[in-house]
Amino acid sequence: MTSIDWRRIRDRDRIARQGVDSVADTGLRGSLPAPKRRPGKAALRADLAAAQAKITRTIKCDCGHEGTAIVPASKARARLRCSRCGEVTT
Numbered sequence: 400m401t402s403i404d405w406r407r408i409r410d411r412d413r414i415a416r417q418g419v420d421s422v423a424d425t426g427l428r429g430s431l432p433a434p435k436r437r438p439g440k441a442a443l444r445a446d447l448a449a450a451q452a453k454i455t456r457t458i459k460c461d462c463g464h465e466g467t468a469i470v471p472a473s474k475a476r477a478r479l480r481c482s483r484c485g486e487v488t489t
């Protein structure tokens with residue numbers, strides 16, 4: 400009975416004869432940058448609250464019409480249309 404591991408010996412011989420390629424050259428996991436960390440639930444909730452926050456804007460039109468509008472934070476700087484004359488105001 401022999402306990403010679405011919406597979407390992409063959410591998411070692413082949414590597415000595417042919418050499419080996421670097422794992423990094425294959426473009427596999429070893430060469431990639433570390434995956435991004437997933438943001439925590441608290442951070443996601445804070446982002447969501449910031450995105451859903453409503454802002455009260457007072458809008459003055461050149462026609463003299465003035466009004467307040469509750470808009471999402473993403474529309475804080477958006478141009479709105481006057482409900483009386485239809486002109487676009489800031």
Ligand SMILES: [Zn+2]
Nearest residue numbers: 460462481484
């Ligand atoms: Zn107007």
